[in-house]
Amino acid sequence: MDRDRQILSWIAREILPHERRVRSRLVRKWGDTLDIDDAIQEAYYRLARLETVDHIENPAGYFHRTAHAVAVDMLRRRGVINFASMNENEWLNVRDEEPLADQLLEAKQEFARVNGLLGRLSDTCRRAIEMRRVEGLSQRETAERLGVSESVVRNHLVRGVQKILHALTEADEAKSVGEQDHLGTKVEYFGKRRSH
Amino acid sequence: MVSVGPTEAIAEEAARWAVLDAYGDMLPEDRKALDVWLAADHRHQGAYVRAQAGLIAMEQVVIAPRALRPSDNDNDGHMSAGNRRGIAWAFSIASALAASLVAVMTVGPWSAAFHRPAQEEGLQVTTLKDGSVATLSDDARLLFATADGIRKVTLLSGSATFKVFKDKAHPFVVRSGDVYAQATGTVYSVERAGQVGGRVRVTEGSVLVWAGDEREQAVLLKAGGSLTLDPGLQRPAVANLKPAPALPPPDLARLSFDNIPIKAAVARFNRINSTQIIIADPAIGELRIVGLFRADDPERFARAVTEVSDTKMEMQKNSIVIKMK
Known part of the structure; x- marks a missing residue:
């Protein structure tokens, strides 16, 4: 239970604020061919199955990678194979190397949005x-x-x-x-x- | 893939279960119903986790302001990796004001001129988004963007000194006309020279300087060194030999393959890299490949090829051999 709570808090703090960006990237990349909501939910499912999150230095990057892997698997199941695994590289290049400062800023903007929501x-x-x-x-x-x-x-x-x-x-x-x-x-x- | 139910309905159901679990009194039959629902579909489990996290986020939004102190509000857009993990929502909300200030910097391309009061006469000090500090001359104008893992500064006019935030994984490249200066963490200044040139002076650390797409001939400038390159004055004749269109500097360049044979993609890599990729079996070369790759990283490309063709690679001294498993 403790582990669950720890991972849930981590998801709340480190993952949720990046969902919008992950979504829009999925949409931009696979909008026509993929059910984005399905992919996102599957990505959360995978994150929740982690034994521990201590080893994850870059949660935003990890989330992007997970979502991408889900998308690839979904497409693979439908028989769209090589195309997907190749684009994985492109994806990783783009996201993983984005400076931490950018990701933090992104997260902070999300916090600001949520804070504005308090009144609602x-x-x-x-x-x-x-x-x-x-x-x-x-x-x-x-x-x-x-x-x-x-x-x-x-x-x-x-x-x-x-x-x-x-x-x-x-x-x-x-x-x-x-x-x-x-x-x-x-x-x-x-x-x-x-x-x- | 066929959706078995509308996703919004799943999300709402998930939120109901999350709230019941955290705030209600779950009866054994409720617990059983939840288990059945969760077991029915991965997406239910994913949605449930997401809703639980959303609930935690909401609690923190509601409860956290009580704990806030004004002194927490000193964060100005840049944090070190060290304090990153300890950031609680409470803290982040405390700095929401600061964050919204920072947000101005990122709003729109070209739209937000960002000014700080001049620190010294004629000089303007500003913090770039990556944490680097730029001191701008009065006539300096520059653009900052991050893309493809590279921090890119374009000096449009004047001169600027950069105290580069140390981040080895993300080269910091200043472009002045057709001259490039790259560092990963150091202090150096760049000044426009001529139409397309640049003058680079290094105060701390070292900087790689090159002109145009001649990165292989880059000069390593060390602290105390300075170099002026003005390619406009002496455009070398060899320019004519270059394949058109000319590639940007290798470090910034990417090769895009849209469903072409692997052998053709390999040929393109081999043309511009000293490390050669060798395809041991012609059948591998006939497979097709799609993707965007760093032009200067044949190894990463080769790895992708092995994934797509289910083959293996072998690193040799100046080559990478791709062969059947």
């Missing part, structure tokens, strides 16, 4: 979490204090989880594409702009 969680949802996790109340006590049924409390929590996951993964899809220039490269400009 229902009050019931927030209070329920505080009562259970901070004050240590039981499910029944929490529901009584909030004046609703236990299942209503759970519904609020379910909606909350969905909002969080949605914010991390799907919202703002257009922006993630817009961040890239036509070469697929993020470019920063420094120095004084010349106005023409």
Whole structure:
């Protein structure tokens, strides 16, 4: 159970914030041929089966690799073989070598997005979490204090989880594409702009 | 592959189970139903894990602000690998403000001119996204991008000194016109010279400098050294012999193969690398290959070939032999 909790926390902290990027890369690469949601869920399944995550120095890269391996397997099962394994190299080249600083920045931007979402969680949802996790109340006590049924409390929590996951993964899809220039490269400009 | 159920429905079901498990009172029959549901499909298990992680994330978003202190908020976009693992969500949320400041830098290509107050007269100090620090002359303009594992700076005008964040795996290459200077962690300055040239001065460490696509003839500059190259003045005649279109410097170049015979791909690698790839069995050469590869890494390419053709490779002194298993 401890191991599960440790891995789940690791996924929450190190993996979820990168899902949006992994998704958009899968879409860009295999959008037409692959069910992206299936691939993502399968990738989480594989991550959850890890015995330990201590050896993973670069979680974002690991997630990208796992998702890619899933995609390759899915395509392979359908008989699209060589094409996929070759592109693996391309994938690894691109992702694994991206500077850590970039990945951290990416993750931090995701955190910022989630932080902005806090206000959109229902009050019931927030209070329920505080009562259970901070004050240590039981499910029944929490529901009584909030004046609703236990299942209503759970519904609020379910909606909350969905909002969080949605914010991390799907919202703002257009922006993630817009961040890239036509070469697929993020470019920063420094120095004084010349106005023409 | 056929989906057995709408994915959103799976995600919602997963969220319900995750909440029931963490916040409800799971009865034995609930537990059994959950097990059955999980066993039915890998995707259910994946979605369940994802929902559990989402729940943890949500709890941290809700609970963490209590623990925040303003002094936590001093992170400005760059962190060392050392403190990376210890980052908790609470901390990250604390620095969300800082993160949004940093985000301005990355918003759009070409759109966000990023200014810091001048530190000294005529000089502007700025931190690049990889953690390197650039000191820009008043007339300096530069672009920074990372792609293909390379940190690329293009100096458009003026001069700049770079204190390169040490990261061996990601070469830091400054381009001034047609002159390139590469380091992995050092201090050096680059100044535009002529139309397409550059002057490189090294303060610490060493830097590899070359012009155009003549990386094999690069000069290694050590601390205290300086070099001015202006290819515009003396474009060598050999340029005519180069295959067109000319490749960018090997370290930046990639070879793209779109379903061509392996023997043709190998020929292209062999043309530009001293390490030659030898195909021991002609049948291997007839197989076709798709992919994008670093032009200067024949070994990685060879490894890919062995994967795709189910063969093996043997490293020799100046060659790589690919043969049947």
